Amino acid sequence: MSDIPEPALDCPYELTNEKTVFQGKWLITKQVDFKLRGTQNTGIWQSAHRPSRGNTLNADGVDIIATLKKDGKKYFILIKQYRIPIRRWILEFPAGLVDASDKSIEETGVRELKEETGYTVTRVIRYTAKGQFLNPGFSSDSSAFLLVEVDGNDPINQNPKQILDTDENIEVVLVECDKLLEYLDNVTKDGQVEVTSHVYSFALARLF
Amino acid sequence: MSDIPEPALDCPYELTNEKTVFQGKWLITKQVDFKLRGTQNTGIWQSAHRPSRGNTLNADGVDIIATLKKDGKKYFILIKQYRIPIRRWILEFPAGLVDASDKSIEETGVRELKEETGYTVTRVIRYTAKGQFLNPGFSSDSSAFLLVEVDGNDPINQNPKQILDTDENIEVVLVECDKLLEYLDNVTKDGQVEVTSHVYSFALARLF
Numbered sequence: 398m399s400d401i402p403e404p405a406l407d408c409p410y411e412l413t414n415e416k417t418v419f420q421g422k423w424l425i426t427k428q429v430d431f432k433l434r435g436t437q438n439t440g441i442w443q444s445a446h447r448p449s450r451g452n453t454l455n456a457d458g459v460d461i462i463a464t465l466k467k468d469g470k471k472y473f474i475l476i477k478q479y480r481i482p483i484r485r486w487i488l489e490f491p492a493g494l495v496d497a498s499d500k501s502i503e504e505t506g507v508r509e510l511k512e513e514t515g516y517t518v519t520r521v522i523r524y525t526a527k528g529q530f531l532n533p534g535f536s537s538d539s540s541a542f543l544l545v546e547v548d549g550n551d552p553i554n555q556n557p558k559q560i561l562d563t564d565e566n567i568e569v570v571l572v573e574c575d576k577l578l579e580y581l582d583n584v585t586k587d588g589q590v591e592v593t594s595h596v597y598s599f600a601l602a603r604l605f
Numbered sequence: 606m607s608d609i610p611e612p613a614l615d616c617p618y619e620l621t622n623e624k625t626v627f628q629g630k631w632l633i634t635k636q637v638d639f640k641l642r643g644t645q646n647t648g649i650w651q652s653a654h655r656p657s658r659g660n661t662l663n664a665d666g667v668d669i670i671a672t673l674k675k676d677g678k679k680y681f682i683l684i685k686q687y688r689i690p691i692r693r694w695i696l697e698f699p700a701g702l703v704d705a706s707d708k709s710i711e712e713t714g715v716r717e718l719k720e721e722t723g724y725t726v727t728r729v730i731r732y733t734a735k736g737q738f739l740n741p742g743f744s745s746d747s748s749a750f751l752l753v754e755v756d757g758n759d760p761i762n763q764n765p766k767q768i769l770d771t772d773e774n775i776e777v778v779l780v781e782c783d784k785l786l787e788y789l790d791n792v793t794k795d796g797q798v799e800v801t802s803h804v805y806s807f808a809l810a811r812l813f
Contacts, residue, residue, distance in 0.1 A: 407694075410774075412689065418629070421626070422649065423651045424653065424743070433772050438772045443631045445743065481620065481652065482652035523812070527793075529799070530802060533693075535632070535746055537691045544809065564639070566618075566641060591737070594802070598670070599810045602807045605672070
């Protein structure tokens with residue numbers, strides 16, 4: 398997914414002199430000269446990319462939107478994770494990168510939910526066949542969505558145990574579905590916790 | 606907003622040896638060594654940041670969620686923009702970076718909606734006091750949300766004219782509010798157009 402495809406036929410720019418300006422283990426920085434076709438307007442575009450991990454799916458990662466039903470209540474399963482680029486704890490959908498061996502978005506998402514939250518998926522509702530783009534002016538990084546239900550009264554989900562990488566530090570956060578926006582606004586007030594754009598826009602949608 | 610704040614008091618990592626590995630006009634790449642406190646588990650974290658533009662607000666940019674009422678129908682105002690990092694046309698919320706002279710999220714968003722779509726805001730519904738994070742494991746880039754209504758029957762909005770930068774190429778796309786998810790799934794099918802994660806999660810929310 399990190400290889401940049403050929404320009405679309407209707408690309409409005411002439412792109413030349415593309416080069417990798419930083420090659421890291423986890424992040425590649427590229428730049429390219431652009432000229433808007435039919436004009437003399439030119440510039441340089443710099444962007445961040447994930448190195449290829451041998452992933453054969455059309456997404457760098459998968460975000461899981463999971464509802465948990467337990468004792469008559471319904472929750473969204475979120476995670477809170479300390480994010481080094483921001484130096485803050487961030488509320489996010491559970492998510493993970495696609496591995497080289499992953500055969501489907503569904504497989505990746507079910508595994509990542511289990512690892513990050515301990516919960517076992519009861520029912521898959523829907524998933525996207527490819528990634529959506531997290532920040533397309535700045536990066537090619539993409540994440541597909543997997544929507545699932547978790548039965549919190551199923552014995553397998555009574556004592557959910559995370560299976561974290563040795564360098565991960567993730568808290569599971571359950572938020573009642575109809576109070577998500579209110580919850581996010583409350584916990585982010587003092588600046589100790591922040592939230593991703595796609596969790597927040599998901600919450601905002603209830604206003605429409 | 607691009608300056609990294611001091612680690613929070615409850616940071617679970619020891620962070621050392623931070624350095625800038627690429628300093629571009631539009632993008633800065635950094636890396637830092639981390640060690641999960643209380644363990645011997647270490648690693649390197651690489652991340653992308655926007656250079657400071659003298660912005661004094663708590664967000665790098667603003668995303669505008671705008672509804673347009675016109676002749677009894679209600680639409681979301683989206684834009685379609687060719688994104689060089691991905692080599693594709695992407696459906697996005699109208700959005701823009703905060704300028705050094707901007708006094709508020711509201712001011713930035715109202716201006717950017719006008720520039721990118723030609724529409725003049727009729728009513729501001731709500732805005733976030735700070736940015737949400739677009740891709741927090743990879744980048745510190747943040748964008749606040751501004752929610753507005755546009756009266757499409759107001760004479761000022763009869764012939765909306767974009768005011769684009771000389772290197773921009775943006776199409777305005779109106780989508781009936783109750784058909785957003787269906788529309789996105791349809792237009793992204795053939796891979797010529799893609800969509801941002803936060804537009805898509807906003808659309809997915811109607812399923813809950």
